[in-house]
Amino acid sequence: MSYSELYSDLVEMPGALLPIFHRIQERLGYVPQEALPEIAKALNLSRAEVHGVMTFYHDFRSEPAGRTVVKICRAEACQAMGANALVAHAEACLHTPLNSTSADGSATLEAMYCLGNCALAPAVMINGDLKGRVTPARFDALVAAAGKAVPA
Amino acid sequence: MIRVYVPRDSAALSVGADDVAAAITVQAQQRGLAVELVRNGSRGLLWLETLVEVTTPAGRVAYGPVYPEDVESLFEADFLHGGAHALGHGLTDQIPYLARQERLTFARCGITDPLSLDDYLAHDGYRGLRNALAMDAAAIVQQVTDSGLRGRGGAAFPTGIKWKTVLGAQAAQKYIVCNADEGDSGTFADRMIMEDDPFTLIEGMTIAGVAVGATIGYIYLRSEYPYAFDVLNQAIAIANQHQWLGENIQGSGKTFHLEVRLGAGAYICGEETALLESLEGKRGIVRYKPPIPALKGLFGLPTIVNNTISFASVPIIMDKGGEFYRNYGMGRSRGTLPFQLAGNLKQGGLVEKAFGLTLRELIYDFGGGTASGRPVRAIQVGGPLGAYVPASQFDTPLDYEAYVGISAMIGHGGIVVFDDTVDMAQMARYAMEFCAIESCGKCTPCRVGSTRGVEVVDRIIANQDRAANLALLRSLCDTMLNGSLCAMGGMAPYPVLSALNHFPEDFGIEAGELAA
Ligand SMILES: Cc1cc2nc3c(=O)[nH]c(=O)nc-3n(C[C@H](O)[C@H](O)[C@H](O)COP(=O)(O)O)c2cc1C
Ligand code: SF4
Numbered sequence: 001m002s003y004s005e006l007y008s009d010l011v012e013m014p015g016a017l018l019p020i021f022h023r024i025q026e027r028l029g030y031v032p033q034e035a036l037p038e039i040a041k042a043l044n045l046s047r048a049e050v051h052g053v054m055t056f057y058h059d060f061r062s063e064p065a066g067r068t069v070v071k072i073c074r075a076e077a078c079q080a081m082g083a084n085a086l087v088a089h090a091e092a093c094l095h096t097p098l099n100s101t102s103a104d105g106s107a108t109l110e111a112m113y114c115l116g117n118c119a120l121a122p123a124v125m126i127n128g129d130l131k132g133r134v135t136p137a138r139f140d141a142l143v144a145a146a147g148k149a150v151p152a
Numbered sequence: 153m154i155r156v157y158v159p160r161d162s163a164a165l166s167v168g169a170d171d172v173a174a175a176i177t178v179q180a181q182q183r184g185l186a187v188e189l190v191r192n193g194s195r196g197l198l199w200l201e202t203l204v205e206v207t208t209p210a211g212r213v214a215y216g217p218v219y220p221e222d223v224e225s226l227f228e229a230d231f232l233h234g235g236a237h238a239l240g241h242g243l244t245d246q247i248p249y250l251a252r253q254e255r256l257t258f259a260r261c262g263i264t265d266p267l268s269l270d271d272y273l274a275h276d277g278y279r280g281l282r283n284a285l286a287m288d289a290a291a292i293v294q295q296v297t298d299s300g301l302r303g304r305g306g307a308a309f310p311t312g313i314k315w316k317t318v319l320g321a322q323a324a325q326k327y328i329v330c331n332a333d334e335g336d337s338g339t340f341a342d343r344m345i346m347e348d349d350p351f352t353l354i355e356g357m358t359i360a361g362v363a364v365g366a367t368i369g370y371i372y373l374r375s376e377y378p379y380a381f382d383v384l385n386q387a388i389a390i391a392n393q394h395q396w397l398g399e400n401i402q403g404s405g406k407t408f409h410l411e412v413r414l415g416a417g418a419y420i421c422g423e424e425t426a427l428l429e430s431l432e433g434k435r436g437i438v439r440y441k442p443p444i445p446a447l448k449g450l451f452g453l454p455t456i457v458n459n460t461i462s463f464a465s466v467p468i469i470m471d472k473g474g475e476f477y478r479n480y481g482m483g484r485s486r487g488t489l490p491f492q493l494a495g496n497l498k499q500g501g502l503v504e505k506a507f508g509l510t511l512r513e514l515i516y517d518f519g520g521g522t523a524s525g526r527p528v529r530a531i532q533v534g535g536p537l538g539a540y541v542p543a544s545q546f547d548t549p550l551d552y553e554a555y556v557g558i559s560a561m562i563g564h565g566g567i568v569v570f571d572d573t574v575d576m577a578q579m580a581r582y583a584m585e586f587c588a589i590e591s592c593g594k595c596t597p598c599r600v601g602s603t604r605g606v607e608v609v610d611r612i613i614a615n616q617d618r619a620a621n622l623a624l625l626r627s628l629c630d631t632m633l634n635g636s637l638c639a640m641g642g643m644a645p646y647p648v649l650s651a652l653n654h655f656p657e658d659f660g661i662e663a664g665e666l667a668a
Contacts, residue, residue: 058416080496080574116334120166130165
């Protein structure tokens, strides 16, 4: 399969590599390793460079994520409001440790370092939606709602 | 028709603002009442989100925090005419939290519809740029210099001096780059201005472009801010349509093209040279300086890199004059700073005030004390590289130089409050851990030192050879402070050492035992 149609309109822009990765991940949910040689060729870069950029940034994943993606803030402001306990709760609730995907593929849990919602801590982002004042009970309700919204 | 405001700021959305708006629409329809729903920005009274406002003959009246299930009772209480309700706060402008602020940069924030250019123009928008278009370049730079504005991203470098360097550089192309990476925990001022009054940022960057002869601008936005990305792109499209961006801006013959680029989850990309590398499509590795970005910046060409709030403060300076802005503040800290009250506080939010007030005023007069009701123990000021300030220093005026004097920094204005349940040894460990996770890896003191730092703090916590490990921790901090290429490794010791010096008991050190 060729991935180039996903990003051919971006190739000419200055500094195109991050926008291309973002586009592929937005469309496919991850950046398949097979796409890297192609991108390298299109941008006239070495494979090593393209691979190096991809792995430098926390955002880009090389494997598909779980059906529900939960990003949980563990930075200072959220810690001051119980983020560490919420992380432990989330790990138990989603059956997966931080920064991994549950065995059944239902959820990915990722640590974040600030979501910019520090006055309404603790904060999480579920499938791209920001949530604030997240108590453990509210966490369960939000995850349940998100799970229902996504066809299993 | 009665006008009802429900914010579209992502903090409000995070606690259900969309559902509140929908509930208001449904209730109004059921009751046969005509309401005009405006999705405004946030006022920054974040503990009251979702803050619903209604226009009355006396002014806008506030209710909050409103959840969808409160909406029916608001209608029962006739909130559309300012009726009394348990969630009512009277006239918004008279809420003390807001009334006591000095809103310059955030003057429009929460009042207007962020994406209404008409609203923007009706509230003094683009007056700064209009003035700038009638001035020569050097005069614009002089005005910014006269204002005393210093970079709001953390390093507090005088903005006018940076602009002057770029103005004086000869090049076929120059760039304006907005640092919207806002990675510090406890900060959200950049996010708010971008979501709630995006034209202010666009105007500020356009003035910078006109001032130094740069025709292309980029906003480097952290990917954690998808709502801001969306709002900025819409605002840029509107500005282009109405000739406030693009070719021949308002018939002036000046050109400025603006584009938003997303980061990808790397704290270090807030450091300006790592940011430029990232914009160029590379790994976000810090560059050696010199050359400075003002001379060799994006793609090797002269570039202004400023923080979002630095740019957003320029329109009012160009509208009302450098002198006007300079009249706020103290010492060499001129103008206002949007302080961001976060963490364990009853009333978290955005407080724009002139420099010179104190943490005590911020956290008690504005913040209302801790959310938990327990005593405040420590406050981290200025993000993850900022010091933990103990109660004995709560009266130090918030002024760049005064904070340097107590080995702390104001940085981007983030104020994160901890109550007395905090374990400061754990916070020191976290500071090292964060540095290890986010280090770009270019220099050893930061890359290796931070990882060692975590291990050493762990041993101290476990009471293994405590005295030796405490000495080792200090020596590690010293190496990082003096041997790091950038402030990531160079300042990560601040939270660690401040925790250790001000809260030794959390490291198992008895009173009086502390060796300096
Ligand atoms: C590790 C690190 C992270 C930084 N993060 C940011 C940031 O998120 N936003 C920002 O504006 N400046 C940040 N800075 C400061 C920038 O390097 C730079 O000083 C700033 O963008 C200049 O703009 P200003 O003069 O308007 O503040 C950071 C610096 C360091 C060392
Ligand atoms: S101090 Fe850390 S982040 Fe800065 S250049 Fe060195 S390794 Fe990179």
